Structures are given as C-alpha cells and as structure tokens.
Amino acid sequence: MLSNFNEATRFDEFMRFALYDPKHGYYARGEQIFGREGDFITAPELSPLFGQTLGKALREVLPRCDGVVYEFGAGTGQLACDILQTAGDLITQYNIVDVSAGLKPIQLAKLKALHGPGVEQKLRWLGELPTELRGVVLGNEVLDATPVRRFKWQNNNPLEAWVQHLNGELQWVWKPADPAFATTVSHLQATHGPWPEGYESEIAEQSIAWVKTVTERLNGLALMIDYGFHEAMYYHPTRSKGTLRATSRHTAHDDFLVKVGNQDLTAHVNFSSVYDALTSCGGELEGYAHQGEFLLAHGILELAQKQTELTHPTRGALMRQNLNTLLNEADMGEAFKVICWSKGVNAEGTPLAEVFVDKDRSGEL
C-alpha cells in the first residue's frame, strides 16, 4: 500500500486515502471503529440523550422544512435513531449521506431494531450530495473528518506538507506552497502572528468547499456540531503544532504517517471560516454556541430525569457520567460547538432560534 506514495503526494490527498479509500481507508473498517471497543466515542455513542435533545430542539423547525432531514456522516445510525425518538412524528423523510457507504447495513439494522421495520419507509441513503437540500441538514463530527492541507512557516515563508514513501517508510516532504496557498497562509500569519519559526497548522479547504456547496443548495436549516474554535484561537502563535491528530484505541498522538488506514486522522474546525463560507453563499447565521449550553437550554436534564434508568444502581451512574462528559466545560461541553444557519427558511420564534439568541457566541467568529 505504501507504494501508492512512491511519488510525493500532497498531505490532503494522503489524508483522503488514509480515511476514505474504499479498500484501505480507515472508514472502510465499519462499525468497529466507534464506541468503547473501538477508537473513539462520539456524542451520539456516549448517550442517546444527545440526539433526543437535538430532535426536541428541531421540532418547531421541522414543519417549516417539510419534515425532511439530511444527516451527513451518520456513523452507526445512533443519532438518527435518537432524533427519530423525539421528533419522528414530524419527520417525513430521513436521508443519510455518507462517504462511507459500507456503514449502511449497520445503520439500517440499528434503526429497525429501535423503531421497527416500518421506519424503512422514511429512510433513504444517498451516495452523493443532492442538488437541492430542502430540509434540515445535520452532521456531528463530520467537518473534522475532512482532509486538510498542512503548512509550516519557515524563514518567513510558507511551506506545504507532502508525503512520500522513502527508504521503506512514509516521510514528510516540505515543498514551497503554491502561489494561492502561500497567499492564504501569509494572510493568516499577518493577521494572527507573528508565528514562531517552524509553526505548523492546517487549512480545511475541502470542508469549506463543502459548507459552500451545502449552503448554495440549501433551502432550509443546517446544524453542524464539532470540536473547534474561532480563527484567532485556531492560529494563535502558541498553537505551534496545529490541531491535526491521529487517534487509535482512545489515544490521541501525532504519528500521522504510521498505521495508514488503521487510525483516525482529524483536525479541529475553524468556525470563523465556516461562518465566512456560509455567509458568502447567502446563508444566514442562526447561532453559534457551546454544545453544553445548547443541550442544557434545550432540556437535556429534563429528558434525563424522565428515564427510569437514571436511578438504576449501576446503569444510572454510567448515564450520569456520560451526561457529564457531554455537558461539562472541561470536557465536550465547551470544546464542541454548535453552528446553525438557514437559507430560504425563517427559524424566527422557534425555541431553536431563541436559545441561540440567549447562548450566542457568534461575536467570537
């Protein structure tokens, strides 16, 4: 497999291969990567209360979007299960768009087990981005899983990371950045620097292109949840190694070029660039909030209290611990953000819009 890189390959293409190559890519491994037995735990895998609260938050918006949902990167199907639990009566069609097509049987089995075989009538799997997105667009931890371009600031010049198979292993090759990329990096350093010599970070060109395409095609509402921060924090001089990270068996590290296809690669989201992208395509920001504040304001604790398991001697303790992880500022509560925008549909007067007014942090973007 390393022979694929006998020629120098730009890092974003290497990352695409490592994650999404149908044969060798990380996501081709299917369900085994998710959850406690896998490599990482996402919010839906941690607690069904996450998706149930999201479903509740969307209830008044769904009828304005014809009851249609498009979930991108649906993982094991857990989020779909939980959203359907609290908003299923308002959902006419639940579309799953995933670059990992191999996850479909896993998602379908999970959805049928929880909601019965009848749920299939509402479900559709789409191999590519539809030309019109009339509905609610959702994605949890999708933007961070998009290939990024990596740069280094050296001798007052931007270099770009390429990868090459040399002497039996993959090695970094740093080449002068092409003119357009050099201009972008130089602008970031002029705005957020001066950066120390050898400063490294990344630019998520592909996820920005994705946000633009989605917004161009949107006639509804988009809500994305992910870890990341605003641009000044992203490119702060002290973050000198960037945000790229490899994860395997719940351990994050920076050996990005080993175990190709057997470890996850992700980068934090620059939410300021998401904001710039969506507004440049006619999208209107509904709000930007910390995950913990968003879930609390939409009644996650009230939902939890209704679950009889909460008081179970052992399962109750685990449920409370997972809830804490979702909400706590020192954990996912603050590291994860919710960004929401609309186009062609007005969310005014709905609890979703009101919570965003109350908890809005878009001034940071």
Ligand SMILES: C[S@@+](CC[C@H](N)C(=O)[O-])C[C@H]1O[C@@H](n2cnc3c(N)ncnc32)[C@H](O)[C@@H]1O
């Ligand atoms: C980290 S997983 C998150 C899975 C799930 N949302 C969860 O929270 O458990 C990222 C998922 O996003 C998918 N993905 C990445 N880029 C995508 C894109 N452009 N369109 C659709 N799915 C994408 C990947 O295939 C993968 O299933």
